[in-house]
Structure formats: structure tokens, C-alpha cells
Amino acid sequence: MAYAYDDQNIFARILRGEIPCDKVLETDHSMAFRDIAPKAPDHVLVIPKGAYVTWDHFAAAASDAELADFTRAVGKVAEMVGAAPGAGGEGFRLIANAGQNGVQEVPHLHVHVLAGRPLGWMVQPR
């Protein structure tokens, strides 16, 4: 498997503290911050602190501790924005774009947590 990680990508720079972010949550292995161009009233990006490019990279190479931490961080963010159905929220959507067809712009794994309004079709028909 070949995953070339570009350590100059914008999320790597956020993790190193070189550029600011609107932080929502930080855990041992993960960080969450608000998207700079929100597509919903709540739009938070959750990223692992490790150098992983895509979901498949993370799934194949991350430790169990990183996988568990990241999964729980995503759930926690949904709760924090008040969207978790199990806590009375009205729901949310997770998106993890990967590669060219996924139209991934930033080559550091991130899960979009979108909430705060009805989100419509999962994917635009075309």
C-alpha cells in the first residue's frame, strides 16, 4: 500500500499549531474544529492526530487506540453540537471524502460532522 502523506497540508499545519482553528474537541489521538466554510449550521471536522491520508489508510495502519479514540471523538462531537439522536438531538450526517472521485481537497483524513438543519439528499443525483 502506498500512501504519500504531505506534511505541509493545512490540517497538518493546524495540528502543529502553525495556523489557528476554532477547536471543538481535543483528545489523545484526535482533534475537532469548525469548518472554515460551513455547509450547515454545525459543520465540524474531526481528524486523527496521526499522519493518515484517507479512511482506508487509517483503517489499515492506525492502532486500536487511535481507531477507538477517533470513533469516539466523532460521536462526542455529534453530542456536543446537540445533534446526537440518542441524546435528544435531531440528527447529523458524517462524510469522509477520499481521493479523486471522493473529491477530497485536504489530504489528511477528516470526517465532516454536519448538523443543524435537514440535510437533503445524501448525494446529488446527476
Ligand code: AMP
Ligand atoms: P474535503 O473536500 O473533504 O477535503 O474538505 C476539506 C474541508 O476543509 C472543506 O470543507 C474546507 O472548507 C475545510 N477547510 C479548509 N481549510 C480549512 C481551515 N483552515 N480550517 C477549517 N476548515 C478548513
